[in-house]
Amino acid sequence: MLGARGLRARLPARPAAALPGITVAWALAAGAFVVLATLLGLALGPVGFGAGRVAREVLSHVPFLGVDSPFTQTEDAILWDLRAPRVALGLLVGAMLASAGAAYQGVFRNPLADPYLLGAAAGAGLGATLVIVYDIGDPVGIDLRPVAAFAGAIGGVGIAYALGRSLGGVRTTATLILAGVTVTCFLTAVQTFVQQRNTETVQEVYSWILGRLETSGWQDVLIALPYAALSAAVLLWHRRLLDVLAVGDEEASSLGVPVARVRLLVVAAATLATATAVAFSGLIAFVGIIVPHAVRLLAGTSYRIVLPLSLAVGAGFLVLTDLICRTAIAPAELPIGVVTAFLGAPFFAVVLRTTRTVGP
Amino acid sequence: MTRLVTERVAVTLERARVVDGVSLALEPGEWVGLIGPNGAGKTTLLRAVAGLVPYEGSIALAGHEVAFLGRRELARRTAVVPQIPVIPPDMSVLEYVVLGRTPHLGYAGAPGRRDADAARAALGALDALHLVDRRLGSLSGGERQRAVLARAVAQDASLLLLDEPTSALDVGGQQQVLELVASLRAERDLTVLSAMHDLTLAGQYADRLVLLDGGREVASGVPDDVLTEELITRHYGASVRVVSGEDGPTVLPLRPRVDARRPVS
Numbered sequence: 001m002l003g004a005r006g007l008r009a010r011l012p013a014r015p016a017a018a019l020p021g022i023t024v025a026w027a028l029a030a031g032a033f034v035v036l037a038t039l040l041g042l043a044l045g046p047v048g049f050g051a052g053r054v055a056r057e058v059l060s061h062v063p064f065l066g067v068d069s070p071f072t073q074t075e076d077a078i079l080w081d082l083r084a085p086r087v088a089l090g091l092l093v094g095a096m097l098a099s100a101g102a103a104y105q106g107v108f109r110n111p112l113a114d115p116y117l118l119g120a121a122a123g124a125g126l127g128a129t130l131v132i133v134y135d136i137g138d139p140v141g142i143d144l145r146p147v148a149a150f151a152g153a154i155g156g157v158g159i160a161y162a163l164g165r166s167l168g169g170v171r172t173t174a175t176l177i178l179a180g181v182t183v184t185c186f187l188t189a190v191q192t193f194v195q196q197r198n199t200e201t202v203q204e205v206y207s208w209i210l211g212r213l214e215t216s217g218w219q220d221v222l223i224a225l226p227y228a229a230l231s232a233a234v235l236l237w238h239r240r241l242l243d244v245l246a247v248g249d250e251e252a253s254s255l256g257v258p259v260a261r262v263r264l265l266v267v268a269a270a271t272l273a274t275a276t277a278v279a280f281s282g283l284i285a286f287v288g289i290i291v292p293h294a295v296r297l298l299a300g301t302s303y304r305i306v307l308p309l310s311l312a313v314g315a316g317f318l319v320l321t322d323l324i325c326r327t328a329i330a331p332a333e334l335p336i337g338v339v340t341a342f343l344g345a346p347f348f349a350v351v352l353r354t355t356r357t358v359g360p
Numbered sequence: 361m362t363r364l365v366t367e368r369v370a371v372t373l374e375r376a377r378v379v380d381g382v383s384l385a386l387e388p389g390e391w392v393g394l395i396g397p398n399g400a401g402k403t404t405l406l407r408a409v410a411g412l413v414p415y416e417g418s419i420a421l422a423g424h425e426v427a428f429l430g431r432r433e434l435a436r437r438t439a440v441v442p443q444i445p446v447i448p449p450d451m452s453v454l455e456y457v458v459l460g461r462t463p464h465l466g467y468a469g470a471p472g473r474r475d476a477d478a479a480r481a482a483l484g485a486l487d488a489l490h491l492v493d494r495r496l497g498s499l500s501g502g503e504r505q506r507a508v509l510a511r512a513v514a515q516d517a518s519l520l521l522l523d524e525p526t527s528a529l530d531v532g533g534q535q536q537v538l539e540l541v542a543s544l545r546a547e548r549d550l551t552v553l554s555a556m557h558d559l560t561l562a563g564q565y566a567d568r569l570v571l572l573d574g575g576r577e578v579a580s581g582v583p584d585d586v587l588t589e590e591l592i593t594r595h596y597g598a599s600v601r602v603v604s605g606e607d608g609p610t611v612l613p614l615r616p617r618v619d620a621r622r623p624v625s
Contacts, residue, residue, distance in 0.1 A: 019458060019476050237468045243455070244462055248446035254410050255515070256435030256463035301450040304470070 022308060026299045030312035034091070037316035041087040041323050046330060047078055054079070081217060088221045090213050090322045091315040092228045093281045094291075096273035098314020101288025102295075102306050103235050103270040106242035107263050108173045115274040115288040118180035118267070122187035123156020124149040124278040129191050129205050133198040145208065146220075146279035152187075153275035159183050161267065173249075173263075211282035211337030213322045220280055227276040234269035235307055238262060242303035284318070284337045286344030291317055294347070362437060362518040362551050363388050364409065368417040370575075371404050378404045380575035381417070384553075388518075391545060391552040393566030395559060395586070397596045400572040402555035403443065406521045409553065410440045421519065435463035439512035443523040443555075445504075449497025453507050456496055457482055460514030475514075482513035485547065486540050502533040509537065513544060520545075522554035526561070534558065538565045563587050563608040571595060583608045 127148035164179035457479040526534035556562040563583030599616040
């Protein structure tokens, strides 16, 4: 059928296809998942509380509800001073890693991109290794590992970005990824060298690299919170532009998108989130890949869906994973990076088998 | 309706002068076809007009220099249909066409009902409304090209740049897409600049043709003046016969004989 006809006559009477966005059902499901994970995380542990009692205890702190706390003073201390900060940190770290992974996948149009793609892991690893091996900060009683890991992660990505840029690679993602690989190799080489020269600290370095969610209380959570909030805000702000980037740099540019600036902002925000997560929890693998992919498979591929849902699902997922870590072989703990990878690798194999396309 | 004027436009890519002093003037509503052998600079000239590569000389869109228009401002005036569009296979046709609304949204703005309506109208104008819920990965070549054109239409720009819009289609698909462009142009007063490989189709649909070779304009005018055996033989190194018909000249390729080959220089 050719030729021009009035547009109005051709508009259908059938219900219009909807633009992508989070449906109420998915928003509620994600919210329920986070609440459930949080309650379980608070309730279970060496001292079991029961989810119902925890819920009552939490509600007793909400004014005007008239709910009495069912807890003794000791239980109260265990819940609020030990378990709650750990759960809160788990929520933050999981949300940051999952959203950073989703953002990296969007900005590099690569489903295999993870938050460590541009050298954040290697930089953080080197930073933490240097502090552990040379006892920096220890004599004065300051734990400099988080600071060093944070600085290392930001530094690693910064060097990769500068290298990619100097190769003219800000316009093409491949150059930037190769720069990230180069920086990762180099920093890993330095880290391995330092570690091999100081074998007496290998175990400490190794346990840091496998990740853990131990906190020294609410202070860590309060330090992490502003970084998490800032990066989440920037990433969510760019969620629709990440959809536009799906048609490639040149076409996105011809649609009026300042591609280089968007990429810089998204990479910066995702790196801030990754560095913060790494600083407080070491290297936790796979969360940044499996959570966004699970969301894509279940709820849709638009970043207007993937980013907000990854934030929520990542938060709940890491709290549940941490629950396994501290209960599976209690009183000992499994390193959380081992559990995420143990669950993540088979899941990822399923994702690869079921998704129709791999690659941009 | 946009008047496009280029003056001595030159583009240098990796030290090679790919476009070398091209001056064009497109009246509002005109369709000009860029023809020329591979590597003549057609695509690069289109990219320069779209503000995607730096250029020397001047490219003025309704009196505004392209290099000084902002990205978004330019995207509201110029829509590009690339030769090989990037097709995200899992995106729905509606989502894809709505991407054309991007220059009309704020930096982080979300498309609303009006943008979805504009996208549906664009699909309707291309007789492709039935594709609205399909995934891009499930479309045929012709359907895909309609989706890409619909995105450009939804952009609501008055200048349409088409880079080999029919290169992936069979002859029927080629005619359909070009008929759609012709009718859109009439309905929406579009100015069209298109690079085209098929010389017969180029002559049938464009008002004027500009023949590029080695980055320079070597001939221009109505199809009858540009599609001559002599010009095509010289610049394409092809052996052809040109037959005049009521829709314009038809270019027929011939099996080359020794004496018809391009002289070796």
